[in-house]
Amino acid sequence: MPKRARKKVLIVDDEQDLVRPLALRLAADGRYEVAVAFDGEAGMARALQFRPDVALIDLSMPRVDGWQLCRRLREDPRTRETVTIIMTAWLSPDLGKKAVSEGVSRLLLKPFEEADLLAALEAADRLVPGL
């Protein structure tokens, strides 16, 4: 039996039209408890309340972008253990390297398959907290 019945997932993307169906799918799955935010600033505030296990973060957002949000989550002791997954439509050459240096656990290239999203969330569980 897992410690918690449902994994807490925070979705942060300024593309609200994408957030809605993603949230709907994860909520319907039954294994996840979902919260959403539509920019990096709100994402951080929501994370402090919600304390997510996983944050699904879009890269290009106004004001506080995905990288900055990842850094803030990592630097705050209250959210340090949140596993971060980056979603992006832009695959730049140094993206992988950057992701590793920012402590991001996975990258999802938009558009992604539902199966890939679920696999990424599943794998996020196995990350040792505090690593």
Place this chain on the structure above:
Amino acid sequence: MEQRVRVLLIEDDPDYTMLMSVYVNEACGESVKYVLESVVSLQGGLDLLSRQEYDIVLLDLMLPDSRGLDTLVKVRAKAPSLPVVVLTNLDQEDMGLEAIAHGAQDFLPKSKLDAGRLRHAIGFALARDRLFHQMERLVEGSPDGMVIVDRSRMVRYANAAALRLFRRRWEEFVGRLFDFELTPGRPVEVKLAGHGDEELSAEMRAGELEWKGYPAWVVTIRDVSDLKKLEKVRAEVKERRHTDKLKDQLLSTVSHELRTPLSVVKAVVGTLRDHLAGPLTDEQTEMIATADRHISRLTRLLNNFLDLTRLESRRSRVRRQPLDPLALIEEVCQGVRLANRGRAIALQVELPIKLPSVRVDADMIAQVLGNLLDNSRRYARGRVVVRAEAGEDEVMVSVTDDGPGIPAERIGELFDKFVQLDRARGGEGYKGTGLGLAISREIMTLNEGRIWAENAPRAGACFRFTLPLTSKTVAPKEDEPHAQTRS
């Protein structure tokens, strides 16, 4: 080798002619022999000159039928390339100098003449003549046109190349006005008509010189048409590269920008398809399935494009390792068989029992074979055959279909981007992206293999690619890490 010099003496004084023949005999040596012929009138001399060949003329200017420089002018007109030495009296030094100005090679005062001087004069005249002809040959033989233009812009001389470039004969050109602007020092490009369909590009330069005592221009004309063509091709290539780069950038931007809205549509349609937003009627389910298929098609196109861009820019890391080609081919074919279940097209795999190890990137080669199988399945009537055989340096894999084949004139462009031949039978709502073969070609280049297409002997198309043997390749020092891969 004895040199024989034929001398024509035109002299009306018989005593002097006699004396001259004595000197000429005395002048003969071991290496040079002079043969003298003489006439007493200009007319007689001109007659002989038109009948026989001579090496030099000794000319008295005071003859019964011609007096003064006019005599020289007439001889020169008859035999322009023959050296002439003028014989003068003691008080005629000025005339001698003037004769040189009119084309005589030298002058000899009769009273000072002896065998030695005669030999000197003849030898000197011949040498000067040779030198002069050498200069003339140099100018006439020059591949660049040379024109002398005087200060009144009249053409005074033109070499053969100039006449050829200006498409004129001597008499149509020399003595006429030179009708080009002259800018000394700076090269000017001129267009010369009359050379077939195209105008000829020439580079013209003018320099100052003195011509027969007057200031003039020497104009050189060089045919630079080939250079110009080369320059034009270079400029076109540069322009094309630039356009290609812009096009690639544009396509890259557009394809990336399409990804975000496509991800929204995909997520929304997926939500509907999986009944997450409520139940669907059969008709709605069918329509959603159609939308989903086309979302997949669009996604495939964008992913293919991304692959190709990365391959072309050499950003893809190639992880080549020794592997058994049989296992790789079997695995890909098995995947296709599963996906192909229930379709009319049969996949036939004819492999030898054993194949040597090849050094390639397994994922990349699987993608190539997958592309070819996918391609062939869309064109085949009933069957696709996969074969493999070992060669000396490589393993060759072929994928043959029994479709309509490839029009011969289009085989060459098959591996270019966005090329789709209309031989497609299409169907099943599945269309190719036009990038599969271009991707395959890039992958094969990175793996040091080749890929090409041909028509099968009976019918259908046959695609072949080669995998280099492990024993024939040099192992890399270390495998480079994989770049972030697409999901």
